[in-house]
Amino acid sequence: MVDYHAANNQSSAVGEGPPTYMEQENDWDRDLLLDPAWEKQQRKTFTAWCNSHLRKAGTQIENIEEDFRDGLKLMLLLEVISGERLPKPERGKMRVHKINNVNKALDFIASKGVKLVSIGAEEIVDGNAKMTLGMIWTIILRFAIQDISVEETSAKEGLLLWCQRKTAPYKNVNVQNFHISWKDGLAFNALIHRHRPDLIDYDSLRKDDPVTNLNNAFEVAEKHLDIPKMLDAEDIVNTARPDEKAIMTYVSSFYHAFSGAQKAETAANRICKVLAVNQENEQMMEDYEKLASELLEWIRRTIPWLLNREKQKTMNEMQAKQEDFRDYRRDHKPPKVQEKCQLEISFNTLQTKLRLSNRPAFMPSEGRMVSDINGAWHSLEGAEKGYEEWILSEIRRLERLEHLAEKFHQKAAIHESWTDGKEAMLTQKDYETSTLSEVKALLRKHEAFESDLAAHQDRVEQIAAIAQELNELDYCDSAKVNTRCQKICDQWDVLGALTQSRKESLERTEKQLESIDELYLEYAKRAAPFNNWMEGAMEDLQDMFIVHNIEEIQGLITAHEQFKSTLPEANKEREAIQSIQAEVQKIAQSNGIKLSGANPYTTITPESIDSKWEKAMSMVPQRDKALQEELDKQKNNDTLRAKFANQANTVGAYIQDKMEEIGRISIEMNGTLEDQLTSLKEYQSNIMSYMPEMNTLEGYHQLIQEALIFDNQYTPYTMEHLRVGWEQLNTTIARTINEVENQILTRDAKGISQEQLQEYRASFNHFDKKRSGQMVSDDFRALLISTGNSLVLVLLLLHDLVSGGLQVHKGPGVQGSTLTLFS
Numbered sequence: 001m002v003d004y005h006a007a008n009n010q011s012s013a014v015g016e017g018p019p020t021y022m023e024q025e026n027d028w029d030r031d032l033l034l035d036p037a038w039e040k041q042q043r044k045t046f047t048a049w050c051n052s053h054l055r056k057a058g059t060q061i062e063n064i065e066e067d068f069r070d071g072l073k074l075m076l077l078l079e080v081i082s083g084e085r086l087p088k089p090e091r092g093k094m095r096v097h098k099i100n101n102v103n104k105a106l107d108f109i110a111s112k113g114v115k116l117v118s119i120g121a122e123e124i125v126d127g128n129a130k131m132t133l134g135m136i137w138t139i140i141l142r143f144a145i146q147d148i149s150v151e152e153t154s155a156k157e158g159l160l161l162w163c164q165r166k167t168a169p170y171k172n173v174n175v176q177n178f179h180i181s182w183k184d185g186l187a188f189n190a191l192i193h194r195h196r197p198d199l200i201d202y203d204s205l206r207k208d209d210p211v212t213n214l215n216n217a218f219e220v221a222e223k224h225l226d227i228p229k230m231l232d233a234e235d236i237v238n239t240a241r242p243d244e245k246a247i248m249t250y251v252s253s254f255y256h257a258f259s260g261a262q263k264a265e266t267a268a269n270r271i272c273k274v275l276a277v278n279q280e281n282e283q284m285m286e287d288y289e290k291l292a293s294e295l296l297e298w299i300r301r302t303i304p305w306l307l308n309r310e311k312q313k314t315m316n317e318m319q320a321k322q323e324d325f326r327d328y329r330r331d332h333k334p335p336k337v338q339e340k341c342q343l344e345i346s347f348n349t350l351q352t353k354l355r356l357s358n359r360p361a362f363m364p365s366e367g368r369m370v371s372d373i374n375g376a377w378h379s380l381e382g383a384e385k386g387y388e389e390w391i392l393s394e395i396r397r398l399e400r401l402e403h404l405a406e407k408f409h410q411k412a413a414i415h416e417s418w419t420d421g422k423e424a425m426l427t428q429k430d431y432e433t434s435t436l437s438e439v440k441a442l443l444r445k446h447e448a449f450e451s452d453l454a455a456h457q458d459r460v461e462q463i464a465a466i467a468q469e470l471n472e473l474d475y476c477d478s479a480k481v482n483t484r485c486q487k488i489c490d491q492w493d494v495l496g497a498l499t500q501s502r503k504e505s506l507e508r509t510e511k512q513l514e515s516i517d518e519l520y521l522e523y524a525k526r527a528a529p530f531n532n533w534m535e536g537a538m539e540d541l542q543d544m545f546i547v548h549n550i551e552e553i554q555g556l557i558t559a560h561e562q563f564k565s566t567l568p569e570a571n572k573e574r575e576a577i578q579s580i581q582a583e584v585q586k587i588a589q590s591n592g593i594k595l596s597g598a599n600p601y602t603t604i605t606p607e608s609i610d611s612k613w614e615k616a617m618s619m620v621p622q623r624d625k626a627l628q629e630e631l632d633k634q635k636n637n638d639t640l641r642a643k644f645a646n647q648a649n650t651v652g653a654y655i656q657d658k659m660e661e662i663g664r665i666s667i668e669m670n671g672t673l674e675d676q677l678t679s680l681k682e683y684q685s686n687i688m689s690y691m692p693e694m695n696t697l698e699g700y701h702q703l704i705q706e707a708l709i710f711d712n713q714y715t716p717y718t719m720e721h722l723r724v725g726w727e728q729l730n731t732t733i734a735r736t737i738n739e740v741e742n743q744i745l746t747r748d749a750k751g752i753s754q755e756q757l758q759e760y761r762a763s764f765n766h767f768d769k770k771r772s773g774q775m776v777s778d779d780f781r782a783l784l785i786s787t788g789n790s791l792v793l794v795l796l797l798l799h800d801l802v803s804g805g806l807q808v809h810k811g812p813g814v815q816g817s818t819l820t821l822f823s
Contacts, residue, residue, distance in 0.1 A: 038243035042133050043064055043129075046140070050077055059076065064136065069098060099121045167191060185213025200217075227250075295373060404470050422449075450499060464488075553631045567620075637707050662729070665679075677740045
């Protein structure tokens, strides 16, 4: 019915393996069928065994097959004997609730490594006695017998061997099994006497009185050993072969009772020895904790040092780090290795002593286990290995950098030596006073120089390539290299441009060349360009500016703000230059070097740089003030422009409208000449009333002149243009009035009637198709034909009316004339 994963052999034959599930089930069925008395013994024994545990929970059972049907007490029994919590039972009274509770109990039994065969929850709920007893026997085997171990035997064999060892000294006792060997009761009494001789007078017992012997053992066990009575003396005596399972169950209770007492006795005997070694063990624990803490603290402090990968700028600094690492390997680490070994030895020794003393294993404080120390040590060695590899890699990198830097400076020095004087030579204007032969000689010399220049192109490219590689390898003095390389490249570009320019000048003039004065070549690292920048900045800050509008001053302000935004970076550059000088002084002092005067390559001193910087900084607010004042001025000027423009646009439109209006009036006037003259004078008076607007405009113009404003984007008109227009307007109206007056005089002198004048005027307007006041030859011919007058007559008339409104203009057409009518 059941199978145990721990070898649980129920056969008495030595060497047989554990029975299979089916064999156990068949044995169980066969036992019940062969002797019903066994079932009775088992029911009594199993009930008493269950109650011995259930009473600890304050309950008991009366009928083993009935009281376990709802699964509640079955689950409680398992919790008591296992010391573990089972899932919460279901309190319902329906069959499904009972089956679920029993299944929970069976699942728990199965979780302990027991395979249940043919035992289901339904049989237990239905009160199947055979299945219920089988289940209880399974529980007894698992929790009361399986864990018994004596001299490398366990379970049934272990229990049997224990009984044999305990009863061996007693006469008439020969335990060979769990049925016949216990029938006379002497074996039970022998077990009790062996452990508690004060409870039984073994010599008074008789083999021929088994009932008395059995009852004596049962009563003593129940009264003094707290082992409930699980067997009936008469049933055992009257049965040819007592039930083995009932006997095993009862005897296992003796084993557990006496083994617990024996353990207590053994523990008491060891107290003195334990107390003797406790102090030593505690001291070892304290020593371990202290040594572990110190070692872990050392590792904690050391690992960050090993993980520091800050790159060094020079080989000396890197070699110093390498020497420090060697000191660490040679002087600092070996003692810690010894401490670690001693720590492991102490830990193992302590654990061995504790194990031999049956004491709990020593558990160091959190984080101080040997595994923790080994893990920290492993991290230390990993960091150490990485640090060593990094040092070697850095040394190789710095060696490569030093080689490249030396190569760079060597090539740069050669190039700079070659370029020395070249710019001066190329910028000479000696050709301006040279003769033709001298110019030709200079051209030939220049051609030779061009060939030399082309030959040096490779060296410049090599210098740039080396500088690029130094940057990629993070060279410590890459700024100096970049500055020098940039200077060489810029100078190379300048040389190329100057070469081309000189060639063009030589070819163009062929007589003008002169050697270029030697240019400033020596460059004091970064001081010279910064000094030049400051001088340029001061020049710009002091530079006078002339602007004519807001856009120009805002452009200057924007440029000034951009300049100010570069000041923080420029200040960093200044501080970097000063730090270079300070580093020179520091190196000189540390090495006992006496600097001989100023820098031989430049006259620029740190003091002059600071002085110029302070001067430049003092100019910035002055420039801000000047620009702001100019901005305010231009805003005022712009306001004047707008006022003038508004007035000018109004006046200009007025003049233009009036000019067009006068043109129309001169052509379209009706009525008598006197009426026309009156209308024109009224028109003239109306125009003169606009004079205050011109005066206002003149006032704005005067302010603009005083403000020196010479342009105005808000109007296309200028004061001169408007003055001319105004004068032309007044002249036109005056001339028109004069013409009308002349016509009146002509009419009165020649006797021409008003109707004739109107007729000529109407004819003229009719043939003046373009309404321009002028007539081309074809229109003039048509006019003559329409009036029926000959050319001579009309010309005579025109001669008399020339001053009265008709005017002949030279042009193509009849007699080469064009007629213009003013009135």
